[in-house]
Amino acid sequence: MPEVNPKQVWKLQFEGAWPTSVAFLGPGRVAAGNRDGQIFVWDLTDQPAAGPAEGESDAKDKKDDEGANVPPVRRLDGHTNGISHLVSTNDGKLLVSASLDHTVRIWESDASATGNADVVLDRTTRERESKRLPQDKRQEFLDRPGVAVETQDAAAVLKGHADWVNSLGISRSGQRLISGDARSNVIVWDLEERKELSRWAGHSWNGIVAAALSPDGQTALVSEYTYKRDDFDLPAPGLKVWNVADAAQKLDILKVHIPKFDDQATTYGAASVWRKFIKGGLITVDYSPDGSLVAVGQGGETDTGQVHLFEAETGKLVRTVSGHKYGVCDVRFTTDGKHVLSSGRDTTVRICQVADGKEVAALGKGRGGQFKDWMHGIAISPDAKMVAAADIAGFVHVWQVWA
Amino acid sequence: MNWGSLFNSASAADEVQKQQKRCILLWMNGGVSQFETFDMKPGRPTGGQFRPVSTNLPGTQVCELLPKISQNMDKLAVIRSMRTSQVDHPGGIHLMHTGYASTANIRFPEMGAVVSKYLGQERSDLPNFIKVFPHFNSGAGFLGPKYLPFSLSPEGRLPTFATSSMKSHIEARRNGLRSFVEDVYAREHKAEIARAHREAYQSARRLQNVHKVFNIDDEWDSNRELYGDSAFGRRCLLARRLIEEGVPFVEVGQSSYDSHADNFVWHRSLLPPMEHAWVGLITDLEQRGLLDNTLIVWMGEIGRTPRINNRSGRDHYVRSWSTALAGCGVKGGLVYGASDEDGADVKDDPVTEGDFFATIYQALGIDPETEHYNGVRPIPIAPFGSEVVEDILA
Numbered sequence: 001m002p003e004v005n006p007k008q009v010w011k012l013q014f015e016g017a018w019p020t021s022v023a024f025l026g027p028g029r030v031a032a033g034n035r036d037g038q039i040f041v042w043d044l045t046d047q048p049a050a051g052p053a054e055g056e057s058d059a060k061d062k063k064d065d066e067g068a069n070v071p072p073v074r075r076l077d078g079h080t081n082g083i084s085h086l087v088s089t090n091d092g093k094l095l096v097s098a099s100l101d102h103t104v105r106i107w108e109s110d111a112s113a114t115g116n117a118d119v120v121l122d123r124t125t126r127e128r129e130s131k132r133l134p135q136d137k138r139q140e141f142l143d144r145p146g147v148a149v150e151t152q153d154a155a156a157v158l159k160g161h162a163d164w165v166n167s168l169g170i171s172r173s174g175q176r177l178i179s180g181d182a183r184s185n186v187i188v189w190d191l192e193e194r195k196e197l198s199r200w201a202g203h204s205w206n207g208i209v210a211a212a213l214s215p216d217g218q219t220a221l222v223s224e225y226t227y228k229r230d231d232f233d234l235p236a237p238g239l240k241v242w243n244v245a246d247a248a249q250k251l252d253i254l255k256v257h258i259p260k261f262d263d264q265a266t267t268y269g270a271a272s273v274w275r276k277f278i279k280g281g282l283i284t285v286d287y288s289p290d291g292s293l294v295a296v297g298q299g300g301e302t303d304t305g306q307v308h309l310f311e312a313e314t315g316k317l318v319r320t321v322s323g324h325k326y327g328v329c330d331v332r333f334t335t336d337g338k339h340v341l342s343s344g345r346d347t348t349v350r351i352c353q354v355a356d357g358k359e360v361a362a363l364g365k366g367r368g369g370q371f372k373d374w375m376h377g378i379a380i381s382p383d384a385k386m387v388a389a390a391d392i393a394g395f396v397h398v399w400q401v402w403a
Numbered sequence: 404m405n406w407g408s409l410f411n412s413a414s415a416a417d418e419v420q421k422q423q424k425r426c427i428l429l430w431m432n433g434g435v436s437q438f439e440t441f442d443m444k445p446g447r448p449t450g451g452q453f454r455p456v457s458t459n460l461p462g463t464q465v466c467e468l469l470p471k472i473s474q475n476m477d478k479l480a481v482i483r484s485m486r487t488s489q490v491d492h493p494g495g496i497h498l499m500h501t502g503y504a505s506t507a508n509i510r511f512p513e514m515g516a517v518v519s520k521y522l523g524q525e526r527s528d529l530p531n532f533i534k535v536f537p538h539f540n541s542g543a544g545f546l547g548p549k550y551l552p553f554s555l556s557p558e559g560r561l562p563t564f565a566t567s568s569m570k571s572h573i574e575a576r577r578n579g580l581r582s583f584v585e586d587v588y589a590r591e592h593k594a595e596i597a598r599a600h601r602e603a604y605q606s607a608r609r610l611q612n613v614h615k616v617f618n619i620d621d622e623w624d625s626n627r628e629l630y631g632d633s634a635f636g637r638r639c640l641l642a643r644r645l646i647e648e649g650v651p652f653v654e655v656g657q658s659s660y661d662s663h664a665d666n667f668v669w670h671r672s673l674l675p676p677m678e679h680a681w682v683g684l685i686t687d688l689e690q691r692g693l694l695d696n697t698l699i700v701w702m703g704e705i706g707r708t709p710r711i712n713n714r715s716g717r718d719h720y721v722r723s724w725s726t727a728l729a730g731c732g733v734k735g736g737l738v739y740g741a742s743d744e745d746g747a748d749v750k751d752d753p754v755t756e757g758d759f760f761a762t763i764y765q766a767l768g769i770d771p772e773t774e775h776y777n778g779v780r781p782i783p784i785a786p787f788g789s790e791v792v793e794d795i796l797a
Contacts, residue, residue, distance in 0.1 A: 226671075230659050233676070301665060
């Protein structure tokens with residue numbers, strides 16, 4: 001893989017509710033979802049334009065090196081609560097979204113539009129700028145048209161969950177999906193047939209907070225977690241590898257790594273055995289492209305959120321890398337498996353070498369007061385050149401990282 | 404000089420005691436969010452990530468995290484218009500335990516101490532004011548040490564001083580010697596503290612007679628499903644046992660609601676076991692015929708902000724928040740007061756901490772205007788100017 005040499009190319013405006021997730025649809029398009037359940041698609045095939053897009057406000061603090069903004073081309077309609085994750089097939093033909101509205105939706109990227117809409121994606125900027133206007137001009141300023149987009153409905157709605165769908169993963173072949181919900185149910189889906197292949201449940205006191213399929217789609221890594229039920233009632237988390245075909249547990253990684261781990265105990269003392277290793281929950285996971293390693297990110301609001309790398313077959317800890325102040329939000333291996341990327345609550349995306357754990361780049365920089373804005377979901381383009389990240393301040397950042 | 408416990412009519416307390424009323428305070432320490440419980444704002448920027456569900460009270464919705472409560476709203480009076488004065492934890496906890504803001508000059512008694520004074524039994528083997536997993540101890544204040552709370556661990560275990568490993572005849576001899584020494588000291592010093600110490604010691608000794616009440620293991624398996632398999636569920640079962648044995652005031656704590664970060668994730672974990680236990684407690688009391696005389700108070704010290712911060716959290720807020728009452732003559736199926744469309748302020752029928760305490764005392768048959776004296780200053784048990792929310796009481 002070429003040397004890491006990041007340069008921000010795009011800074012796409014997506015204000016309103018927090019952008020949570022992002023996915024590439026081929027090398028030239030990117031989709032992002034937010035906490036209101038909105039999903040937009042941007043076409044990035046043209047060279048970045050100078051200055052703001054027509055109809056959109058120029059951010060006051062915009063700098064030349066922050067990348068250009070263009071309006072989205074399409075809005076994907078249907079979700080009624082926040083988007084937790086977006087994934088896509090490598091050919092960019094399918095986008096899959098998981099939502100707190102209990103559904104997983106499949107979107108075909110070459111589908112015809114179902115309508116048109118005027119959308120406002122600079123609401124926060126408008127509200128800030130309107131305060132400089134005379135009172136009688138403010139509402140008119142706020143209500144001015146946004147940008148025109150096409151709308152699209154989902155090709156399929158997968159309804160196997162009865163609670164928040166917190167986690168979503170896709171096999172490298174794009175044939176299988178895995179989704180997990182807040183009631184601890186896990187479903188593996190045949191993406192082409194759009195039907196369940198397998199289903200199992202974790203402990204009833206936990207929710208599924210992260211799930212990933214091995215490259216061949218035969219095994220799954222699933223992370224279970226719940227926040228404490230009070231200071232003296234702390235259910236144990238889970239990090240397990242499962243056989244997809246028969247829904248049988250194959251490996252309990254926490255039991256491998258923490259000999260005294262008791263998955264049935266909820267006492268303060270029992271939690272002290274695993275708390276340092278888990279921190280605010282292992283809320284994001286990914287398989288390396290060859291399936292030999294798994295990356296697991298420490299989430300929640302913690303002092304330093306790191307990424308554990310385990311051997312997928314044995315559960316042996318290989319090393320712990322990265323270091324986000326206040327926790328990790330998302331983790332991804334690069335397509336060659338040489339780097340692992342993590343986004344976090346310090347407004348950064350960090351790129352570390354898998355071989356030695358060395359951090360080779362940090363994209364973005366801390367923004368906010370004592371507690372920084374989060375860089376939420378991340379995605380790597382299929383051509384392995386670009387990295388996109390959902391920024392809760394209302395942006396989708398796209399960097400060219402590899403030439 | 405403290406005249407707090409002298410200037411009260413013993414006959415008034417006797418009269419109240421005859422009613423056999425009890426109170427359980429479910430204390431949500433840290434400040435549970437009104438937006439994630441009883442005052443949702445779906446579709447508003449302040450609404451958050453949970454969705455409302457219908458209840459057995461037509462036209463009323465609560466958070467989806469309260470499915471069991473949603474089907475028991477006919478037993479609750481929910482107040483959506485709390486407006487209180489202390490926005491930080493120490494101040495809020497003091498305020499919502501005593502009805503008064505903390506001051507340097509006066510030590511106000513907690514609600515439990517007041518209830519203990521008026522509804523407690525003088526020579527009971529069990530304490531009259533028990534806290535299971537306490538988060539604060541303002542204690543009896545000017546009412547005096549007789550009405551201090553007796554605190555249990557988060558697991559509901561008795562403190563070590565309440566149990567004895569000695570054989571009973573040895574313990575009796577030791578107690579005789581201790582009493583002798585104490586009698587000599589009391590004769591020579593005429594000190595109030597000696598009398599208070601003796602009473603406290605005797606209370607601790609009497610606990611030996613009733614220590615089995617605190618061991619819920621014999622009942623837990625058959626009640627696990629009713630109360631939910633959680634620490635809070637076990638505490639609530641213990642509270643029922645104590646109430647059944649005549650303890651007039653039991654506080655049951657659940658910690659960790661101070662969700663400045665990850666408000667939604669935290670409430671998702673905290674509320675299900677809480678509401679399961681709460682409904683279990685209501686059901687159990689009702690089935691045993693105790694709910695008509697037992698007031699269940701549900702509250703924390705503060706509410707949480709309409710604004711969701713960049714930590715996915717909600718901060719402290721007291722301009723508009725929610726509490727709930729059940730049992731003991733409280734009207735079920737009632738939602739009192741309202742906040743505005745974003746939950747930023749009370750729109751209708753504000754309820755202050757004083758009003759809330761006055762209503763609780765009234766429900767328990769204790770006149771909220773009852774005065775005690777701190778020196779020469781009269782102090783009513785609910786602050787001057789407080790008004791009972793009569794609409795809540797049957």
